[in-house]
Amino acid sequence: MPERGGDGDLSVRFWGTRGSLPMPGPDTVVYGGNTCCVEVRLGTRLFIIDAGSGLEAAGRSLPGTARIDLLLSHLHHDHVSGLPFFSPILKEKGSLRIFCGNQGGASAKAALDSMFAPPLFPVTLDVLPGSIEHVGFRAGETLSFEDGVRVATCPLRHPGGATAYRFDHGGRRVCYVSDMEHLDAGPDLDVVNFCRGADLVIYDAMFTESELPRCRGWGHSTWNAGVELCRAAGARTLAAFHHHKGHDDAALAGIEASLAAALPGSFVAREGQTLVYRARQAAVAAAQEA
Numbered sequence: 121m122p123e124r125g126g127d128g129d130l131s132v133r134f135w136g137t138r139g140s141l142p143m144p145g146p147d148t149v150v151y152g153g154n155t156c157c158v159e160v161r162l163g164t165r166l167f168i169i170d171a172g173s174g175l176e177a178a179g180r181s182l183p184g185t186a187r188i189d190l191l192l193s194h195l196h197h198d199h200v201s202g203l204p205f206f207s208p209i210l211k212e213k214g215s216l217r218i219f220c221g222n223q224g225g226a227s228a229k230a231a232l233d234s235m236f237a238p239p240l241f242p243v244t245l246d247v248l249p250g251s252i253e254h255v256g257f258r259a260g261e262t263l264s265f266e267d268g269v270r271v272a273t274c275p276l277r278h279p280g281g282a283t284a285y286r287f288d289h290g291g292r293r294v295c296y297v298s299d300m301e302h303l304d305a306g307p308d309l310d311v312v313n314f315c316r317g318a319d320l321v322i323y324d325a326m327f328t329e330s331e332l333p334r335c336r337g338w339g340h341s342t343w344n345a346g347v348e349l350c351r352a353a354g355a356r357t358l359a360a361f362h363h364h365k366g367h368d369d370a371a372l373a374g375i376e377a378s379l380a381a382a383l384p385g386s387f388v389a390r391e392g393q394t395l396v397y398r399a400r401q402a403a404v405a406a407a408q409e410a
């Protein structure tokens with residue numbers, strides 16, 4: 121794993137890359153079986169994006185006293201199912217702030233309280249020893265944090281809505297764009313502007329072009345549309361993300377070869393993969409290692 125944590129570095133670690141449903145097993149060991157969870161560090165400043173089943177392993181990597189800011193793209197199961205298993209809220213001194221964007225600006229508390237309660241779940245989240253705070257906002261607002269860090273957001277085309285997040289640090293830019301359905305007419309200009317000049321766009325590439333026609337309206341996209349978006353935005357690389365439950369390692373390796381040929385440096389995100397983008401002034405290319 122590349123060394124992380126330099127003040128100027130922007131780093132990304134994939135804890136869960138799958139969409140819809142965890143798919144552990146011998147056919148998913150390369151690209152991963154856990155659902156959406158990504159760690160982003162601006163220097164030492166940590167954000168976790170989405171709380172799919174990958175969140176459990178992310179939590180084990182963190183101290184129990186951690187105060188964590190979790191940014192949710194939306195509330196579908198594959199983005200929140202790891203929440204009650206996140207170790208920082210299983211310890212007395214841990215605390216979690218959950219940010220959720222939507223059209224109305226309401227927090228996610230009511231929805232998560234109904235999802236994690238009997239008979240759907242054995243306990244409610246408020247019995248966990250750590251503290252949980254909910255913050256709602258309108259997708260499209262820029263989030264401002266106490267330490268001066270700002271994170272831009274953008275609403276996405278998805279059933280019930282979803283929120284994209286953009287991280288800028290050390291002259292580097294990483295965008296998290298999942299879940300999203302693209303338009304036939306070409307890239308959504310709001311999303312293009314949001315991703316302008318990004319070093320990396322983490323993108324909902326759940327379907328192939330041949331699968332898409334029968335899955336229109338399900339709220340997901342293809343790597344081909346992601347490449348179009350990157351080209352329109354002048355973004356350098358794409359990480360195909362939110363892998364289809366039926367795409368095994370062999371299928372994803374094939375997609376990765378085509379993707380890297382279309383937009384060099386692009387790849388299919390792998391669980392456990394870490395990328396470090398050194399500050400621009402350091403003039404060191406991004407390191408990439410599985």
Ligand SMILES: [Zn+2]
Binds near residue numbers: 139196198199362
């Ligand atoms: Zn999803």
Ligand SMILES: [Zn+2]
Binds near residue numbers: 194196278299339
């Ligand atoms: Zn979704």
